[in-house]
Amino acid sequence: MLFWCFAVGSVVTAYLVFRTDSMVRAAFWLLASFVGVGAILVMLAAEFLGMVLILMMAGEMLIMAVVMVMYMMNPAGLNPMFMVHQHRFAVGAGVVSFVGLSVVALTVDFPDQPVDPAIDATAELGFELLGDSMLVFQTAGVALLATMIGAIALASRNGRFGTADEGSQEPSLEIEELESP
Amino acid sequence: MTLQALLVVAAALFAIGLYGAISQQSFVMLMMGLELMINGALLALIALWALSSGGNPQGQMLAIVFMAVMAIEMALGFALITNVYRVRRADITEKLRRLKG
Numbered sequence: 001m002l003f004w005c006f007a008v009g010s011v012v013t014a015y016l017v018f019r020t021d022s023m024v025r026a027a028f029w030l031l032a033s034f035v036g037v038g039a040i041l042v043m044l045a046a047e048f049l050g051m052v053l054i055l056m057m058a059g060e061m062l063i064m065a066v067v068m069v070m071y072m073m074n075p076a077g078l079n080p081m082f083m084v085h086q087h088r089f090a091v092g093a094g095v096v097s098f099v100g101l102s103v104v105a106l107t108v109d110f111p112d113q114p115v116d117p118a119i120d121a122t123a124e125l126g127f128e129l130l131g132d133s134m135l136v137f138q139t140a141g142v143a144l145l146a147t148m149i150g151a152i153a154l155a156s157r158n159g160r161f162g163t164a165d166e167g168s169q170e171p172s173l174e175i176e177e178l179e180s181p
Numbered sequence: 182m183t184l185q186a187l188l189v190v191a192a193a194l195f196a197i198g199l200y201g202a203i204s205q206q207s208f209v210m211l212m213m214g215l216e217l218m219i220n221g222a223l224l225a226l227i228a229l230w231a232l233s234s235g236g237n238p239q240g241q242m243l244a245i246v247f248m249a250v251m252a253i254e255m256a257l258g259f260a261l262i263t264n265v266y267r268v269r270r271a272d273i274t275e276k277l278r279r280l281k282g
Contacts, residue, residue, distance in 0.1 A: 003182040007190040014197045014217055023209060030213050033194070037224050040190075043182065044231035049244050053223070056248065060255055067259055068209050071266050083206040083273060090204030098196035105188030110229070112184075115236035128238035129245070136242060140249040147253045151260035157267070 003043060010036025023068040031061040045115050048122040187228035195221030206273040208265070212258045216251065223247050 013032040020026050034057035041050030084090070115121065129137050157163055194217055201214025223244060230240030265271055 003186075007186070011190060011193045011197070014194055014220075017213055017217070018197070018201050018205070018210070023207065026210065026213065030216065033217065034220060037194070037220055040187070040224065041227050044187075044227055045236070046227050046231065046241060046244070049227065049241060049248075052248065056252070060252075063255075063259070064209060064213075067262065071209075071262060071272050083210070084204040085206055085275065087204055090200045093203055094196040094200030097199050098192050101192035101195060102189050105185050105192060110184055110233045112233070113235035114232050115230075119236060121236060121238075121241065124236070124238040125241045125245075128242050133239065133242045136246065140246055143253060144249060147256050151256045154257070154260035155263040 003040065006036045006039045006043075010034075010040070024065045027061045027065045027068065030064075031057055034061075045117075045121050048125060184228055184232040187232070188225055191221045191225035191228065193221070194218075194224060206275055208258070208262050208272060208274065211274065212255065215254060215258075219247060219251050219254070 010033045013029045013036065016029045017026045017033065020029060035054055038050040038054035038057075041047075041053060044050075198214045198217025198219075198221060201217060202211055203214075205211045205214060226240065226244055226247065230237065230244070234240050262272075265277065269276060271277060
């Protein structure tokens, strides 16, 4: 019963993300959807991942709300907002993907091997992270470092060809003539 | 709570995210669609880990990689939005006719 509350709640709030009039409200509906999924992960014995998802998304959605107030039109939802393009195609793609994935979920015979309740999944994950999968874990860390550097480079005001708000015009390729001796 | 039910919920989240990623004009709303798609994939992955793989720890490891992908997408997305807004004063995809700065 609790599972269905979280499942239906996360799907409905995900739907409301694209139906609300305010982008800030949309960010908080998305956070509600993530909290529902995080709670389902906790119920599935992945307590660590569920809590990390909720905490990570809480921070991320607050940043998203701040970005929207800074840059976007209609941040506080004072006017009706319906900014979409290719709407019919998008609805069709969503319906087709839902039907296709549901057919796969309901028809494929997955092996029935639930987690043994005796094992501590968080401890197992810790041993996996710092043992056999150490290289994968480190690779994810390096990818995040590269992202931080890339994000700073992208968001920096000074680009390669001047400041960003002047349009960063590339210099022309005219070759200056050398003075003859 | 059966595996089928979990996978159908994950499919619904993925489908709503796909709708948002294709249809939204605003950059941030588009990113929300992408986040929802990853959210659905994460739920499906953990459901398969918990009910079909016998709790193999590598399943959770893969979920952590998914979360790193989410963080990378958001960080680069915000940086791109900042840059595009500075250069073009644009906050919707329709205003970008070309990507060159």
